[in-house]
Structures are given as structure tokens and as C-alpha cells.
Amino acid sequence: MGDIVIPSEFNERYSKLLGEDNKIFLDFCKKPLKKCIRINTLKVKNTDKFIENLDERYKLEKVPFCPYAYFIDHLNPGKMPEYFFGEIYIQDAASLIPPIALNLNPDGDEFVFDACAAPGSKTTQMAQIMNNKGCIVANDASNDRIKALFFNLESYGVMNIIVTGINMERPVPEKLYNKFTQILVDAPCSCEGTVRKDRKVLSRWSVRLLNFLSVQQKKIIKNAINMLKKDGILVYSTCTLAPEENEEVIDYALGNFDVEVEEIEIKNLKIREGITEWNGNDLSKDLKKCIRIYPQDNDTEGFFVTKLRKI
Amino acid sequence: MSKHKPNNLIAEFLNYLDERFGIKKEIFFDYGFDTDGERISIFSEGINNKNLDGLIIKSIGLRAGKYFKDIRNGRVKLKISTNFAQIFGRYATKNVLQINDDEVKEYIRGSDLENIRPLNVEEGEVIIKWNENVIGGGNYSQGKIKNQIPKKKRLTKISDENF
Numbered sequence: 001m002g003d004i005v006i007p008s009e010f011n012e013r014y015s016k017l018l019g020e021d022n023k024i025f026l027d028f029c030k031k032p033l034k035k036c037i038r039i040n041t042l043k044v045k046n047t048d049k050f051i052e053n054l055d056e057r058y059k060l061e062k063v064p065f066c067p068y069a070y071f072i073d074h075l076n077p078g079k080m081p082e083y084f085f086g087e088i089y090i091q092d093a094a095s096l097i098p099p100i101a102l103n104l105n106p107d108g109d110e111f112v113f114d115a116c117a118a119p120g121s122k123t124t125q126m127a128q129i130m131n132n133k134g135c136i137v138a139n140d141a142s143n144d145r146i147k148a149l150f151f152n153l154e155s156y157g158v159m160n161i162i163v164t165g166i167n168m169e170r171p172v173p174e175k176l177y178n179k180f181t182q183i184l185v186d187a188p189c190s191c192e193g194t195v196r197k198d199r200k201v202l203s204r205w206s207v208r209l210l211n212f213l214s215v216q217q218k219k220i221i222k223n224a225i226n227m228l229k230k231d232g233i234l235v236y237s238t239c240t241l242a243p244e245e246n247e248e249v250i251d252y253a254l255g256n257f258d259v260e261v262e263e264i265e266i267k268n269l270k271i272r273e274g275i276t277e278w279n280g281n282d283l284s285k286d287l288k289k290c291i292r293i294y295p296q297d298n299d300t301e302g303f304f305v306t307k308l309r310k311i
Numbered sequence: 312m313s314k315h316k317p318n319n320l321i322a323e324f325l326n327y328l329d330e331r332f333g334i335k336k337e338i339f340f341d342y343g344f345d346t347d348g349e350r351i352s353i354f355s356e357g358i359n360n361k362n363l364d365g366l367i368i369k370s371i372g373l374r375a376g377k378y379f380k381d382i383r384n385g386r387v388k389l390k391i392s393t394n395f396a397q398i399f400g401r402y403a404t405k406n407v408l409q410i411n412d413d414e415v416k417e418y419i420r421g422s423d424l425e426n427i428r429p430l431n432v433e434e435g436e437v438i439i440k441w442n443e444n445v446i447g448g449g450n451y452s453q454g455k456i457k458n459q460i461p462k463k464k465r466l467t468k469i470s471d472e473n474f
């Protein structure tokens with residue numbers, strides 16, 4: 001495999017953000033990603049027995065911050081019979097965090113909106129946390145990607161589900177205002193954090209792209225906030241570490257809508273605070289409560305997660 | 312659909328599950344069903360009390376089965392979906408067919424199975440099990456099982472060492 005070419009501007013930006021840690025960050029960006037599987041508890045009823053059986057065949061390592069996920073030494077878990085049965089989902093460990101941050105209630109009757117849902121990694125994970133109770137509206141603007149979403153929802157046995165195709169960049173009908181108790185906005189982004197899996201992602205990277213996406217993300221979060229009930233929780237996440245797509249989007253939300261940032265508490269997860277200054281601009285001090293997941297900290301992809309409450 | 316269509320498609324589907332597989336209606340106490348006249352979907356009852364005003368819905372729940380026309384005799388029949396079978400097939404008490412390790416490898420790759428001599432299985436749709444796992448539905452006729460696993464779901468490249 002050829003080495004990944006890191007654009008010089010990318011390097012400079014992370015040098016600013018990380019200082020001395022930039023070297024180890026860039027080293028991790030070049031390291032292949034450990035395979036991770038999530039046990040689908042909607043189908044696997046006896047998890048202990050299931051893990052025992054897998055453990056006999058593969059080397060498993062618990063994901064420290066998620067009780068139902070494991071790193072596995074199998075290079076292609078998509079060929080395992082457990083995959084056929086919808087018992088395991090192949091999902092990077094960092095991507096497990098946004099649904100955990102929503103603190104969904106396993107016995108509740110929640111009404112959840114997944115604004116950018118396809119192909120459904122996080123929708124299927126939320127459904128398992130909710131024990132198939134309540135209702136999730138899984139939405140995506142791309143018809144092609146909705147096909148993959150359907151496939152996953154069905155394979156993983158999700159039944160508390162409605163699928164819609166709203167374009168979240170456009171204003172949503174008022175009938176949808178103040179409707180949902182929880183909303184996940186796993187926004188379309190530059191995917192910087194996936195470089196360990198997709199070695200080409202940085203060849204498409206530019207600051208112009210980040211700024212373009214930032215505009216789109218602000219529109220999406222605005223419409224999503226409108227759909228959230230008072231006191232409801234909205235988790236905003238991306239698989240990128242660019243401040244334009246993260247803190248700047250949250251700063252915009254804090255400045256324009258009735259939302260506040262809440263602390264995210266997840267045990268055994270190494271996190272870094274959100275930043276409060278970028279490109280010479282001061283941002284809200286509350287952004288410290290956002291979490292940045294760098295690849296080197298938990299040996300995962302890069303991710304950004306924020307929890308907002310509507311007040 | 313044809314004029315042979317039963318009046319109440321959902322009730323008919325539930326009767327079919329009971330008569331064909333011994334899967335009782337009571338199991339579905341916590342679920343609702345929906346149909347577009349051809350496909351039947353099953354959903355969690357939590358959806359029932361939600362205000363869905365303003366949502367343009369593409370689908371609800373999980374596809375449980377569908378009505379189709381048998382080309383040989385033009386009759387409308389029912390078929391359960393693979394994913395539905397994988398979840399609710401464990402409640403079946405009849406027309407369940409156990410296959411062995413060699414057969415399962417063939418079947419999940421999409422092949423039909425031949426020279427099957429099952430006991431206590433009637434011709435028509437069967438639920439196929441491998442040990443405790445329900446693989447899906449299949450059509451049993453004269454010693455053969457016609458594969459019903461959707462193409463996308465087949466594990467064409469699965470290698471034997473994974474079992």
C-alpha cells in the first residue's frame with residue numbers, strides 16, 4: 001500500500017490544533033483501522049454465549065466504552081455467518097459514540113428523528129438500545145442511500161421504524177416542529193476522520209470544501225432544532241475534525257436558537273474538549289463541552305460529537 | 312392484485328402463519344401490521360401512538376411477507392420474508408426443516424438444495440433451520456428446496472473456514 005499523502009494545509013491546521021501531538025495524530029492517520037463489530041442485541045439474545053462462541057474462533061478485544069462492541073482480528077467480518085444472520089454489524093468504534101451520547105431509554109417510548117440516517121449504522125444501534133420500542137424516524141435525502149438503509153434495517157430486525165426522505169437543508173413543514181424527543185444529526189461531512197479506512201479521502205480535501213459543507217451543516221442543524229421538542233436532546237456528530245464543520249456549526253446554533261450544550265459522559269472513552277477559538281475568531285466558551293475523538297486517543301476513526309438541549 | 316385477493320390481507324397472513332407453521336397470533340400482541348395490498352409489514356406498537364402528521368412516509372416497520380401469484384396455477388399465495396423468518400421463525404412448530412452444515416453453506420450462498428428427504432414436512436413453504444438458527448424461508452417440493460434468500464443477502468463469497 002502506498003503512503004497517504006497529507007496535504008500541507010491539513011498538516012498546518014492540525015499542528016495549530018494539536019501542537020506536539022500532531023505527529024502522533026498524522027502517524028495514526030496512516031495506520032490501518034482495527035476492525036470492529038457491534039453485537040446486534042435485537043437478534044442475539046444470549047450475548048455471553050454468543051461471545052464465547054466467537055471467542056473460540058477469533059481474537060476479540062472489548063471496546064472499552066461500549067459494552068456490546070468488540071475489536072476483532074478477522075479481516076473481513078462481512079464473510080462471517082453471524083453477518084448473514086444480522087447478528088453482527090461492522091461499525092467503527094468511534095461511530096458508536098453518538099447514539100450512546102443520546103442516552104436513549106431501553107424501556108421508554110421515545111420519538112427519535114435520525115436526520116441523516118443512511119446507511120443506518122447508528123439507526124440500527126439506536127433501535128437496539130431502545131429494544132425496538134418507541135419509534136425512530138430514519139430520514140435521508142438520498143434515494144440511493146436509502147436503499148442501503150432499508151437493507152440494514154431489515155437485516156438487523158428493526159421494527160420501531162419509519163423511513164422518510166426529507167431534504168434537511170430546506171425549511172421543514174411547521175407540522176414537524178417540536179415533535180421529537182431526541183434527534184441525531186450525523187451530518188454529511190468531509191470525512192477527515194475516516195482516512196484510516198478510506199485512504200483517498202484526503203485527496204478530495206480542501207478548505208473550500210470544509211466551508212461549503214459548513215454552510216450545509218448549519219442549514220441542517222437549524223431545521224433539526226425546529227423539529228425538536230422543548231427539553232429534547234439533539235446530538236450533532238461528524239466523522240471529521242475540522243472546526244468549520246464542528247464547533248463553528250454548534251456556535252451558530254448556540255447564537256441563533258434556544259439550545260444549550262450539555263456534558264457528554266461516557267466511561268472509558270478518551271476525549272479532548274471542543275475548541276473555543278479558530279482562525280482568530282472567538283467562539284462560545286460552552287463549546288468546551290463538545291467532544292473531539294482523535295484517532296490516536298482510542299485507536300479509532302476521528303469523530304466529533306456534541307449534545308444540545310432545547311430550552 | 313387479482314380478484315383472488317383475500318378481503319382482509321393481514322388477518323389472512325396471521326392465519327397463514329398459524330396454519331402453516333403453528334406460529335400463534337398471540338406472539339404479535341406487541342406489534343402492528345400494515346399492508347399496501349401486496350406486501351405485509353410488521354412494526355412495533357410504539358409507533359401507534361405517535362403523531363405522524365406532516366411526515367411523508369416511505370415505509371413502516373419490517374417487511375414480513377408478501378402475496379404473489381403462482382405462475383403455474385394463477386393462484387395467489389403468501390410467502391414470508393427471510394428477515395421475518397429469522398426473527399419469528401423460532402416460534403414455528405411445524406413445517407420446519409433442519410439442514411446440516413454442508414447444506415447451510417450451499418443455501419446461504421443462494422443454491423437450491425436437492426435430495427432432501429425431510430420428515431413431517433408438507434410441500435410448500437418451509438422454515439429452514441440450521442441448529443438453532445433460522446436461515447429463512449424456502450419452497451419445498453419433491454425432495455428439492457427452492458432458495459428464497461434475496462440475492463443481495465446471499466453470502467456468495469463466504470469461505471468455509473468462517474464456520
Ligand SMILES: C[S@@+](CC[C@H](N)C(=O)[O-])C[C@H]1O[C@@H](n2cnc3c(N)ncnc32)[C@H](O)[C@@H]1O
Pocket residue numbers: 115116117118119120121122123139140141142145166167168169170186187188189220
Ligand atoms: C455521515 S452520513 C450518515 C451515516 C449514518 N448516520 C450512519 O450511521 O450510517 C450523512 C448522510 O446524510 C445524507 N444527507 C446529505 N445531505 C442531506 C440533506 N440535505 N438532508 C438529509 N440527509 C442528507 C447523506 O445522503 C448521507 O447518507
